[in-house]
Amino acid sequence: MTVPSSDPAPPAAFSGRSLACRRGERLVFAGLDFTLPAGGALVLTGPNGSGKSSLLRLMAGLGRPEAGTLAWDGTPVREDSAAHRARLHFVGHQDAMKPVLTVAESLAFWAGMRGGNSVAAGLARFRLTPLADWPCRLLSAGQRRRLALARLVASPAPLWLLDEPLTGLDADGFADLVAAIGEHRAEGGRVVLSTHAPLPLAGAQELSLAAFARRGA
């Protein structure tokens, strides 16, 4: 096993230390720290443009931070990006689905690429089972969002990164997502999500990005 180092961060955590992010000429945020233990939830809040999406993309490994490090159980994720990709789900603003594929085909593809095969469970979790044979082009915005979220359940991964997952969801979809997150955390999974609407997540940490915003420059 690894020898305990002098690092004060507890083991088995997903953490970021003094992260900074630049978009174009503008420093979006700087000096941002977070620690997310197993079973934890981190809710990112802040006004538009405060860097919620940018932080989620950094956490996913899309782009690199201007400064600071992201670590999983003390190991910087940059050192083993393949292992990091294997342990995360990222659901962004775009739904990544093809109009000509059916709902079930689309989900089976994304789950299969990660070695998962719980397609039926994913469909059932977000009430998509009756739509399984529909081509994706017929889905409404809310149904597309559900299908994107169903990938979370269809191929399990310990870290969920969700960028405004509530967009377009109705009350049922909202309840399904909250339940799915609850089940995920009960099994020791972590979730980081950005939102503008309050979410009933027990014991969630809130990280307001406005506090780390850098003005000017």
Next chain:
Amino acid sequence: MSAFRLLVARELRLALRQGGDAAMVVGFFVLTIILFPFGVGPEPELLARIAAGILWVTALLAALLSLERLFQADWEDGSLEALALMPLPLEAQVLAKCLAHWLVTGLPLTLVAPLLGLLLHLDAAGYPVLLLGLLLGTPSLSLIGAIGAALSLGARRGGVLLSLLVLPLYIPILIFGVAAVEASTGGFTARPHLLLLGAFLAGALPLAPLAAAAALRQALE
């Protein structure tokens, strides 16, 4: 390996469902070749002399036609970002996409080329070498094209930029492809030319996915 196969199967399924690409590429190839007898006149000797060149140049242009869509659709709907986060390395994914692209464009082109050779009075000795040359050359077209398609992602008028980037790199394939056919119709051995086409493919096979994947990562940051 199974994720690789899954990606190839998805690309083929999309190509079949959307129907457009393969049919368009072959249609363009056939129609353009048919224009030449009208343009330069129907004399068999003249057509036979330029047949190899026409077939290869048109094959390059036809392959180029479909390359713009190689990553563009996935880039627009967020699939590319999602793919980049899959455990399968992006390099392997590029290879899978090139394989699928070749199966729906390069392979059909290769198969119809002998028929069009007939139309152009290509010498009988040229057919086996034409087929073999296209079999070795068209995968390189897909692979090198993937670099251009990745680099021109997000650019306006990406298709034109893609042509400017990729066509110069196609020149060696064109030279050796045509030289192989002309050697065989002239009674010489086509072997060195075919070997060079093979060498080109052997180089492109590992290097093009590396370059294209690097370009894709740049586009995603």
